[in-house]
Amino acid sequence: MSEVQRAADVVPRTLHGQITWLFETIRPAVEGQRYCDTKPHTNKDLALHLGVSASYVSQLKKGTKPNPTKDVLEGIASFFEVPTAYFFSDAEAARVEAAIQYDVDLRRFKDGELKELPVNPSSPHWLVTGEMPDSSRPVCERLNWLFDHVHSVHEQRPYTEEEVADAIGEKPWRVRGLRSGEITDNDVSVPVLRNLAAFFGQRLSYLYADDQDVSGAKSEDEKLLELLRQAKSDERGLLGVALRTLEADPQNAGRNSGLSNEASARILAGLINSHLEMDNQVRLNSASGSGPDKADR
Known part of the structure; x- marks a missing residue:
């Protein structure tokens, strides 16, 4: 069984590009304020944290100061709450950026800016190997398999129904009902199933199985x-x-x-769709005077 997370594309990064990306992406979490309405950190904010001038931070972002000291890099890392290795390894930078982008998209989902829960690229991971149940198994069995096998990488424990419900914007009793089988996949909307699967790093088709791949745009x-x-x-x-x-x-x-x-x-x-099309055609014919009733008169 392969890991849930996909390996991010590792591309060479420049120091000033990384610093600029952090400024543009990481915004302070203000209670009651949406991500899009939150102002980004300023050069002055970081300068005060480092004990340097705002113009020096500006030069770092522009790349005109390409060789800051290790202390400066550690200070930038602590300010944005990322590991110092972010600046020394392209692979680590890719992992960190993927995790940060997921957190940002999760905030935007909870704010109502995104309609679908983003797929977590790094937090869930397999702790137990085993064959995943296929689409012939009930949804409750497939969902319980995810709860049993995909755990929090930070807590080293299974996710609770409350944590999952909060993340996807649902009620805990509905998640509990899906796990017990009291609520079936026919009782919830496709977006809810998509968000539930995405939380565990899976595609919609894992919980909404059909004779075609429904993980893309809605047919x-x-x-x-x-x-x-x-x-x-x-x-x-x-x-x-x-x-x-x-x-x-x-x-x-x-x-x-x-x-x-x-x-x-x-x-x-x-x-139903055919009936609606026929009904629409009849109305169009009636409006144009070509309907059979007028032709017989």
Whole structure:
């Protein structure tokens, strides 16, 4: 079993480029303020920390002071809370930058700037080897496998349901329900499954298995499936009533079995889509006066 994290592309870096990247990417965390609204650190902020002039920091960023002392580099590293090795190893720099970018994207996701949870490139890692359950296994079994095998690299322990729920913006009881099987993948939206898989460094297809790869952009069928799930939850909507009637378990009258078969759901979605296209064509023909009713008059 390979590691979850992907090796970042190692490219040569310049010192002034690294310092500039830190300034542009790492912003102070201000309670109640979004990342995009937070002002970056200034040259003066770092200068006060190092005990040097702001113009010297400016020269470091421009590359006109290419050989700072080890003490200066250690001071920059401590200011931005990165390891000093960041400045001495391109491989370490790639790892650090990937981790920092993930933290930034996670902040932006929680702020509502990003719709999808970013895939963690470094925090989760395999602690136990073993064969991952395939798509034929229930979602609860596949999810529990991730909880059992993907642990926090910092805490050296499994993630809790509360930690996962907080990271993806969900309620702990829903994560708990998915693990127990009381809540199925048909009861949650595709974006939630995508974020849940991403937290553990996996693609959507691991939790949302189908006859095609759904980890990329949403297909028209997938969008229709999502509309079907939303319509089914509408207590008063006519389409929701029809769907629940079609999906009712004949042996348990009054109990809904849900969209238990993705293939059947796709067929139903296709029929609805065809009906909408035909209905739209009829309206267009009527508007242009070419409808069959006017031709027969």
